[in-house]
Amino acid sequence: MYMILIGGGNVGLYLAKRLLSGGHEVLLLERDPRHAQRLASIIGSENVMVGDGCEMLTQKDAGFGRADVVVAVTGEDEDNLVVCQMAKVVWHCDRVLARVNDPSHETVFEQIGIDDTVSATGIIHALLEQQIRPDVMLPVGALAKGNLEVVEVVLGPRSPVLHKRVRDLVLPPHTNIVYILRGEQGLLVHGDTELEIDDMLVALVSRDHALELRALLEP
Amino acid sequence: MNVVIFGCGRTGATLALQLTSMGHEVTIIEQNPASLRRLGNDHTCRIVMGSGLDDDVLLQANVSQADYFFALTRGDNTNLMAAQIVKLKYGVEKVCVKVADPLRAAAYRDMGYHCINPSSLTAGMMRDWMIDAPYQTVDQYNNLVTELEI
Numbered sequence: 027m028y029m030i031l032i033g034g035g036n037v038g039l040y041l042a043k044r045l046l047s048g049g050h051e052v053l054l055l056e057r058d059p060r061h062a063q064r065l066a067s068i069i070g071s072e073n074v075m076v077g078d079g080c081e082m083l084t085q086k087d088a089g090f091g092r093a094d095v096v097v098a099v100t101g102e103d104e105d106n107l108v109v110c111q112m113a114k115v116v117w118h119c120d121r122v123l124a125r126v127n128d129p130s131h132e133t134v135f136e137q138i139g140i141d142d143t144v145s146a147t148g149i150i151h152a153l154l155e156q157q158i159r160p161d162v163m164l165p166v167g168a169l170a171k172g173n174l175e176v177v178e179v180v181l182g183p184r185s186p187v188l189h190k191r192v193r194d195l196v197l198p199p200h201t202n203i204v205y206i207l208r209g210e211q212g213l214l215v216h217g218d219t220e221l222e223i224d225d226m227l228v229a230l231v232s233r234d235h236a237l238e239l240r241a242l243l244e245p
Numbered sequence: 246m247n248v249v250i251f252g253c254g255r256t257g258a259t260l261a262l263q264l265t266s267m268g269h270e271v272t273i274i275e276q277n278p279a280s281l282r283r284l285g286n287d288h289t290c291r292i293v294m295g296s297g298l299d300d301d302v303l304l305q306a307n308v309s310q311a312d313y314f315f316a317l318t319r320g321d322n323t324n325l326m327a328a329q330i331v332k333l334k335y336g337v338e339k340v341c342v343k344v345a346d347p348l349r350a351a352a353y354r355d356m357g358y359h360c361i362n363p364s365s366l367t368a369g370m371m372r373d374w375m376i377d378a379p380y381q382t383v384d385q386y387n388n389l390v391t392e393l394e395i
Binding site for chain 1: 298299300320321322323325326327329330333334346348349352355356
């Protein structure tokens with residue numbers, strides 16, 4: 027798949043790396059030439075292009091016309107909106123995804139037909155709201171339409187999974203523990219990862235199995 | 246008429262003063278206090294400080310009651326997004342957008358937005374001045390924009 031990412035900030039760079047390692051053809055568009063150079067030294071100059079992703083000539087050179095997916099992840103909602111709108115209307119790209127920084131803008135993205143949006147601010151807000159409640163398991167954000175939830179569980183002293191390796195857990199179906207926050211350190215999870223007290227687990231789980239996961243991790 | 250203008254730059258301030266002198270009610274949305282000096286000291290515009298992409302600001306500007314909305318900041322995308330928020334969310338029918346990029350202006354014109362592109366107007370008028378031809382209509386100048394070969 028050919029994927030064009032607009033905005034070479036932390037989000038854009040991380041996505042580009044992950045997608046490249048997934049074997050996709052990736053082009054990361056970055057407006058600032060000096061920053062683009064840094065990006066090129068990390069993911070290779072063939073995967074980076076300097077230019078304003080909102081300019082039609084840049085879009086043409088980047089190959090918007092043959093892109094399978096266009097993802098706009100700049101820090102400015104108006105830039106993300108225009109990129110996605112032009113990708114859809116001018117270049118007939120079916121799949122566009124926009125980062126929305128201000129959650130109140132989500133409805134406008136929807137109204138102009140950009141259905142797939144990700145709002146980190148909205149997710150963090152939902153998380154903070156949940157923090158106030160005593161729930162141990164917090165849905166961080168529902169992944170729209172995928173029926174998946176990102177959940178966060180902190181392992182207490184009586185959790186039955188302490189000192190177990192992830193590969194030895196009998197997880198419910200459609201569940202993936204993706205990330206552990208241990209103290210200040212974030213760990214990507216392998217089968218050999220051993221769970222410790224106070225670990226904060228971030229898991230992807232289908233909505234139907236969220237309760238089973240809770241039952242497994244809590245006493 | 247009730248008019249909301251987003252952006253008190255040279256264009257926004259000039260338009261605001263023209264419209265108030267004709268007796269229209271003008272509200273200006275502007276982020277930068279220093280820009281307001283362009284209105285002079287005895288203007289009659291209502292001022293709302295903030296961004297026209299912000300719901301709180303748009304509500305304060307009472308944009309849902311506006312007959313006309315002009316998006317005149319120097320950011321094309323800011324203007325295009327504000328225009329769409331105001332049209333889709335607040336139901337303002339008459340929306341006019343300043344778009345500096347001629348190709349982007351053409352693209353959004355095709356989507357039904359009334360986009361004014363200052364460069365194609367200026368260039369077209371200068372050309373006509375040079376060849377001693379009468380000035381043309383906005384649409385004619387818009388059509389001079391080099392067609393992009395897709």
